[in-house]
Structure formats: C-alpha cells, structure tokens
Amino acid sequence: MDYDAELKLFVDGAWRAGEGRDAQPVIDPARGAAIAEVPLASAADLEQALVAADAGFRAWRATDVEARAAILHKAAALLRERTERIATLLTLEQGKPLVEARGEVAGAAQLFDYYAEEAKRAYGRVLVRPTGTRSIVIRQPAGPVASFTPWNFPVYLMAKKLAAALAAGCSVIAKPPEETPGSTSALMRAVIDAGVPGNVAQLVFGVPDTVSRTLIASPVIRKLSFTGSVPVGRHLMKLAADGLKLVTMELGGHAPVMVFADCDLERTLDMVVPQKFRNAGQVCVSPTRFHVERSIYDRFVAGFAARTAALSVGSGLDPATRMGPLANRRRPDAIEALVGDAVARGARVAHGGARFGQGFFFQPTVLADVPLDADVMSTEPFGPVALIRPFDSEEEAVAEANRLPYGLAAFAFTENGRRANRLGDMIEAGMIGINSFAISVVDAPFGGVKDSGFGREGGPEGLESYMVTKAIHQA
Structure with missing residues (x-):
C-alpha cells in the first residue's frame, strides 16, 4: 500500500x-x-x-x-x-x-x-x-x-x-x-x-x-x-x-502483574500474552513484570513461552500479523541492551531475545528467573519483553509490585474475592485491573501516581x- x-x-x-x-x-x-x-x-x-x-x-x-x-x-x-x-x-x-x-x-x-x-x-x-x-x-x-x-x-x-x-x-x-x-x-x-x-x-x-x-x-x-x-x-x-x-x-509505567495459584491458569495465559505483545509492547500500561506464585511458576513460564512462539510477527499490513515492528530505530537498540544485561545477570531466555529481519523488528521475548538487579526490572522496557519471577506470599508480591517509583497500572489474577479487595487497596497505582485488562475506557479516569x-x-x-x-x- x-x-x-x-x-x-x-x-x-x-x-x-x-x-x-x-x-x-x-x-x-x-x-x-x-x-x-x-x-x-x-x-x-x-x-x-x-x-x-x-x-x-x-x-x-x-x-x-x-x-x-x-x-x-x-x-x-x-x-x-x-x-x-x-x-x-x-x-x-x-x-x-x-x-x-x-x-x-x-x-x-x-x-x-x-x-x-x-x-x-x-x-x-x-x-x-x-x-x-x-x-x-x-x-x-x-x-x-x-x-x-x-x-x-x-x-x-x-x-x-x-x-x-x-x-x-x-x-x-x-x-x-x-x-x-x-x-x-x-x-x-x-x-x-x-x-x-x-x-x-x-x-x-x-x-x-x-x-x-x-x-x-x-x-x-x-x-x-x-x-x-x-x-x-x-x-x-x-x-x-x-x-x-x-x-x-x-x-511512564512498569506494570506489575500478580498471578496467584488460585487463578484460572489457562484463561489467564490466553489473556496476558496478547496484551503483553499488543503494539509490540509499546504501551504505557503494558503488563511487564509478571510475579507468579511459585506452585504454578513453571507451568506459567512454559505456557507463556508456547503462546509467544505461536505469534505471527511481520509487517502490520499482513492480515496474519499479530505483532509488528518497533516504531523507530531507537527501540531495538534499547531492548537489545536490556535483554543482554538481564541474561548476563542470570535471566533465562524462554523465547526470543534477538532482533531480526529488515526494519525495526525484535522477537517477542520471554525472560524467566529475572534477577531484581537486572536493569530491565527497574527501567521500563517499552517493548516486547515479558519478565517473569516467582513469589511465595501475597505480601512479597505486593511489596515487589510497589517497589518502583512508577504507579500507572497494575494487574492481578486471582479467584479469591477477599484477596482481590486487599490488592485493590494496597497496590500503589492509578489503575488496577483484576482478572481484566480493560482499564482504558472512555468513561473512566486514566492516569497514574508517583513518578x-x-x-x-x-x-x-x-x-x-x-x-x-x-x-x-x-x-
């Protein structure tokens, strides 16, 4: 065209x-x-x-x-x-x-x-x-x-x-x-x-x-x-x-996603993977830091990587494409540096991890066991990178979600109603989605707290x- x-x-x-x-x-x-x-x-x-x-x-x-x-x-x-x-x-x-x-x-x-x-x-x-x-x-x-x-x-x-x-x-x-x-x-x-x-x-x-x-x-x-x-x-x-x-x-943001063992795991994975790679991850509310309860951690990583591998990546003009290129030549360089640092510090590449093809393409990338001292855990990647870590308690997950100075969006997946209420109260963000990513709607306020x-x-x-x-x- x-x-x-x-x-x-x-x-x-x-x-x-x-x-x-x-x-x-x-x-x-x-x-x-x-x-x-x-x-x-x-x-x-x-x-x-x-x-x-x-x-x-x-x-x-x-x-x-x-x-x-x-x-x-x-x-x-x-x-x-x-x-x-x-x-x-x-x-x-x-x-x-x-x-x-x-x-x-x-x-x-x-x-x-x-x-x-x-x-x-x-x-x-x-x-x-x-x-x-x-x-x-x-x-x-x-x-x-x-x-x-x-x-x-x-x-x-x-x-x-x-x-x-x-x-x-x-x-x-x-x-x-x-x-x-x-x-x-x-x-x-x-x-x-x-x-x-x-x-x-x-x-x-x-x-x-x-x-x-x-x-x-x-x-x-x-x-x-x-x-x-x-x-x-x-x-x-x-x-x-x-x-x-x-x-x-x-x-900016660096949205945490808390995934609890009582969630519907397959449904959760079907929701989070398309959202992560929407607009090649170049979304201020993109789910990025996935904190997953340890008892389902390995299954979550495997399911996330498998669904990511099935994504069709290419020109946005191709009707089959589900993820296009990054928007400008600065973004692949930035993503490559963040992924390289994370891997050097011990992160495991479950899928992707490299640029490819003509233009500004970068593979949809899944990193597991990402250490907290990796730059990407504190710097908004603004690209197609999912970061996954395990947690052992609700208190640990909330503390990690609130660790950064960002407070735009946060997400949680749980079937426990009391926990959902607690998370809504305790998470420091302007918008919180619980079992949902529908937070940017015309009749609701959109904005953040802190930085x-x-x-x-x-x-x-x-x-x-x-x-x-x-x-x-x-x-």
Missing part, C-alpha cells in the same frame, strides 16, 4: 508546507526506509498559532454547548467513515497491525462522541444561603491548551486531549509526534471538516524542545497536557512552573481537567 498522506501544518485555518520550512523524514518501521517528509513549524508559525488560539478561545467558549456537541459528534462520524485510510497511514508510519490501527481509530471516534455528551453535564452547584442571597459554583474552560502526544498511540492519545479540551470550550494547539504525521494530520482534518474553527484547533510539528519552550512560555497558553516519558515530563513541568500553568502529566504523573484523562475527570472552578457570591 502507498503512503498517501498530505503532510502539512494547520495554523490559523490554513494548511501549510514548504515555503522554506525545515523538514524531517518519516520512516516506515517495517522496512527502515523513508516514505515522506513532514514540515517543521517555524518561529513565525508558532507565534501565529498562539495569536490564533487566543482569539479562537474567546469565540469557542461562547459557542452554545449543543453546537459544540454537534460538531464533536460529526468529527466522530468522519473518523468512522475514514477509518481504513487513517488506519493504513498509522500502520505504515508506526508499524502496528492493521487490526490494532482500526481499533485505535474506533477508540478515537468514541472519545469525540463521549465528550460531545459529557460537555452538557459540566454542572456546578448552588450553596445554601440566607433568603435573598445566592452563592453558586460554576466551571469554566481553562483557556488555550498546548497538547503534546507520543508515537505509540498517536491517533487515540491526540483525540483524548482534543475531544475533552474542545468539549470544555478550550482552544488547542496540538503537537503530535513527527514519527506519525499522516495519521494525526488525518485526525485533525476530520476535526476541521466537522466544523471546529481553524483558530480553535491547530496542528504543529517541529523540533520538540523548540515547540514546547515557545508554547509553554507564552501567556496565551493556560494549560499543558503531556503524555510521554518521565524525564520529558519533568522538563516540561519546570517550563510550566514559570507561568503557573495548569498541568496534566501522563507519564507516573498526575491529573486524569478520560471520564468526567478528563473534562474537568480542562476547566477551572469559580465561586460567585451575590447579596
């Missing part, structure tokens, strides 16, 4: 490219070859985007909520109509299998539909006061937003920020990743074609540090929303502190994150 994408910036209602702007190659990760070039925003582009966002916010916040909702519903409908084209672009530039890419576009459409309706429920409250006086609490849009999103789920994560911010009445300057410009540009085209004004939703690509410093330093921007790594999140928070910006940070960030996206909490609270007292 051809990479049929028109790559441009969208600033103040105009699609822009060329005109002396710098450009960056877009790489097909299945072949490791350039397939296009994405233009990078100039300083003038960013300044014009800021001026436009300021004007757009004043008009959009005054737009009737029913009108905003109708536009967001239209954006959802357009995404569904254009699913095949957007999904193909996503697979070509990011690598994930087409079936996963289609699911990502469907999830993005669902977000626009959800927030179209949730915008109508941004209620305030009336306080009890003496007769003849009134005190009310209302919520209002925070102001122009700068959003920064990563390459692992570029369409869904950009939509998660756009849909909620637009529903709240904010204008948005979206800065998606340069690695995946075709699919994110297609998302923005759907939003604009649906009727969002061109100064309310804007799209810029560029040198990340230049774009972030320029946008965050501007007094126009009132809110920063970032999804990405912990180090970059810390850096952006420091920039935002100078202007006292509102901040949402959805950062995994703060603030929430999804659900009513996601709308609230783009609003400020005002109390009005009248005598």
Whole structure:
C-alpha cells in the first residue's frame, strides 16, 4: 500500500508546507526506509498559532454547548467513515497491525462522541444561603491548551486531549509526534471538516524542545497536557512552573502483574500474552513484570513461552500479523541492551531475545528467573519483553509490585474475592485491573501516581481537567 498522506501544518485555518520550512523524514518501521517528509513549524508559525488560539478561545467558549456537541459528534462520524485510510497511514508510519490501527481509530471516534455528551453535564452547584442571597459554583474552560502526544498511540492519545479540551470550550494547539504525521494530520482534518474553527484547533510539528519552550512560555497558553516519558515530563513541568500553568502529566509505567495459584491458569495465559505483545509492547500500561506464585511458576513460564512462539510477527499490513515492528530505530537498540544485561545477570531466555529481519523488528521475548538487579526490572522496557519471577506470599508480591517509583497500572489474577479487595487497596497505582485488562475506557479516569504523573484523562475527570472552578457570591 502507498503512503498517501498530505503532510502539512494547520495554523490559523490554513494548511501549510514548504515555503522554506525545515523538514524531517518519516520512516516506515517495517522496512527502515523513508516514505515522506513532514514540515517543521517555524518561529513565525508558532507565534501565529498562539495569536490564533487566543482569539479562537474567546469565540469557542461562547459557542452554545449543543453546537459544540454537534460538531464533536460529526468529527466522530468522519473518523468512522475514514477509518481504513487513517488506519493504513498509522500502520505504515508506526508499524502496528492493521487490526490494532482500526481499533485505535474506533477508540478515537468514541472519545469525540463521549465528550460531545459529557460537555452538557459540566454542572456546578448552588450553596445554601440566607433568603435573598445566592452563592453558586460554576466551571469554566481553562483557556488555550498546548497538547503534546507520543508515537505509540498517536491517533487515540491526540483525540483524548482534543475531544475533552474542545468539549470544555478550550482552544488547542496540538503537537503530535513527527514519527506519525499522516495519521494525526488525518485526525485533525476530520476535526476541521466537522466544523471546529481553524483558530480553535491547530496542528504543529517541529523540533520538540523548540515547540514546547515557545508554547509553554507564552501567556496565551493556560494549560499543558503531556503524555510521554518521565524525564520529558519533568522538563516540561519546570517550563510550566514559570507561568503557573495548569498541568496534566501522563507519564511512564512498569506494570506489575500478580498471578496467584488460585487463578484460572489457562484463561489467564490466553489473556496476558496478547496484551503483553499488543503494539509490540509499546504501551504505557503494558503488563511487564509478571510475579507468579511459585506452585504454578513453571507451568506459567512454559505456557507463556508456547503462546509467544505461536505469534505471527511481520509487517502490520499482513492480515496474519499479530505483532509488528518497533516504531523507530531507537527501540531495538534499547531492548537489545536490556535483554543482554538481564541474561548476563542470570535471566533465562524462554523465547526470543534477538532482533531480526529488515526494519525495526525484535522477537517477542520471554525472560524467566529475572534477577531484581537486572536493569530491565527497574527501567521500563517499552517493548516486547515479558519478565517473569516467582513469589511465595501475597505480601512479597505486593511489596515487589510497589517497589518502583512508577504507579500507572497494575494487574492481578486471582479467584479469591477477599484477596482481590486487599490488592485493590494496597497496590500503589492509578489503575488496577483484576482478572481484566480493560482499564482504558472512555468513561473512566486514566492516569497514574508517583513518578507516573498526575491529573486524569478520560471520564468526567478528563473534562474537568480542562476547566477551572469559580465561586460567585451575590447579596
């Protein structure tokens, strides 16, 4: 399939490219070859985007909520109509299998539909006061937003920020990743074609540090929303502190999975293996550290390795593929180093363990008996690597789950109801799945604790994150 994408910036209602702007190659990760070039925003582009966002916010916040909702519903409908084209672009530039890419576009459409309706429920409250006086609490849009999103789920994560911010009445300057410009540009085209004004939703690509410093330093921007790594999140928070910006940070994770002997072992294995290798493990909530009760440990490792060996790995365009390449040339190098360190420290390779083929492919890898001092036990691999260790008690499993500074997602498999309640209370994570991986859903909050960030996206909490609270007292 051809990479049929028109790559441009969208600033103040105009699609822009060329005109002396710098450009960056877009790489097909299945072949490791350039397939296009994405233009990078100039300083003038960013300044014009800021001026436009300021004007757009004043008009959009005054737009009737029913009108905003109708536009967001239209954006959802357009995404569904254009699913095949957007999904193909996503697979070509990011690598994930087409079936996963289609699911990502469907999830993005669902977000626009959800927030179209949730915008109508941004209620305030009336306080009890003496007769003849009134005190009310209302919520209002925070102001122009700068959003920064990563390459692992570029369409869904950009939509998660756009849909909620637009529903709240904010204008948005979206800065998606340069690695995946075709699919994110297609998302923005759907939003604009649906009727969002061109100064309310804007799209810029560029040198990340230049774009972030320029946008965050501007007094126009009132809110920063970032999804990405912990180090970059810390850096952006420091920039935002100078202007006292509102901040949402959805950062990294290193999700533990506690597997108890009373679980349905075969069903558990059938669930965990596809989840581990979804998007080649490039998922912030990917199950990664498997802590397995000792009495079922050997059977778990053998079953995990056998199911992993049966996975079809190849180009995401092949309908038979269940795991595609890693998204960029940095990832195989990083995974290779982490696996090599773990093996050198005593980990056993139950399956995989090496890169292969053309492009950025790395075998789905299962490591057993991984020592705690291996780098990969403390560093998020963000790739197709499962780490398995035994435990002897519930207390030991919980202590290991909570050992790291990350606290995004955690999972547990048990048929003991009292244990499930205890684990829900004791595990330090923003989201916990017990006998389930369904934790990223539109009507539930998504976000972490500790080094995994703060603030929430999804659900009513996601709308609230783009609003400020005002109390009005009248005598």
